[in-house]
């Protein structure tokens with residue numbers, strides 16, 4: 001399919017292009033393995049001399065079709081699915097870092113990613129420096145070291161809802177010779193395509209808006225193909241030096257712009273195996289077919305709910321980048337002109353206890369450990385997703401102790417507002 005095709009058409013059509021007599025709908029290749037006629041044919045696949053399917057831990061046609069669709073939506077050259085957003089973030093970093101390396105990350109990121117970077121990567125010998133993403137270029141640049149291998153941030157942070165100045169981050173990353181990795185989960189490529197602003201790698205928790213129906217945990221990694229690994233060959237030996245586990249093949253030489261995703265597939269997925277099940281990929285694809293319809297409805301509803309909350313006396317503060325009062329309004333106008341996402345953060349007068357009473361009184365909005373699906377849902381990060389963080393870390397992650405994360409669904413906005421109103425009256 002040509003690059004000119006618009007996002008709406010990509011959502012519906014890209015990825016699976018059946019030939020004569022093949023199923024119109026993307027089939028679920030629910031098979032661990034694939035048949036060959038000679039032993040030599042299979043051997044060539046293992047040596048990466050030919051591409052082809054042989055074992056679903058590495059690649060599966062259903063998964064690849066969906067990855068191709070996501071790559072097209074983001075405007076990237078290659079993509080892969082992973083079993084979760086967590087594994088997508090882990091692979092995105094681990095593909096270019098090993099013990100003794102260092103990354104710089106915005107501090108305002110998803111709690112799970114904060115733990116992954118600050119605790120688990122540390123155990124593997126990879127250090128992270130968290131920076132305030134709203135800091136100046138000079139301030140953020142100070143965090144870089146000779147062994148720094150990547151800069152990381154979220155387009156719209158979960159749950160603080162900070163909007164990332166992607167161009168600024170890309171300049172900082174590139175002037176330090178490293179790629180910018182952006183988690184685009186909340187914005188989705190319908191509202192923002194980070195590659196157009198200089199990001200090099202995009203990651204997703206497809207569990208959220210992409211699936212959209214809360215059926216399947218999943219993740220994706222997309223490569224823009226723009227970062228020149230060979231220009232910084234000494235920093236990225238894993239991509240630019242021979243891989244002993246494939247008889248000395250060098251990824252950048254053999255795979256060009258596909259080097260990064262190929263390495264993550266044939267090396268990390270082979271060895272660590274966080275594969276998405278083809279059935280989940282099938283469900284994800286159905287979600288993607290309506291992403292372009294659902295995302296604008298989430299944004300319209302969230303705008304109405306945010307405006308309602310802002311004028312309500314019981315509400316202490318509201319953070320939604322579609323409100324003129326938001327610190328991120330200008331950045332959102334630039335990077336997210338069609339709307340940001342359906343998630344709103346707010347606090348009630350009276351703080352934590354009032355927040356919990358309010359949440360317990362909601363009827364339509366359910367308390368769930370989830371966000372960004374068709375049904376309105378709500379969570380108190382300080383008591384739930386971010387429980388493990390100290391108060392100091394909470395503030396650093398942009399999560400006020402009284403913050404309520406309200407994920408506006410695609411129901412009728414009047415009904416959502418009526419539910420909030422009755423719960424505030426309790």
Ligand SMILES: *Cc1c(COP(=O)(O)O)cnc(C)c1O
Nearest residue numbers: 084085086110158185205207218
């Ligand atoms: C949920 C989420 C993740 C983790 O994804 P899972 O699919 O739950 O593993 C990572 N980043 C962001 C921004 C998220 O919202």
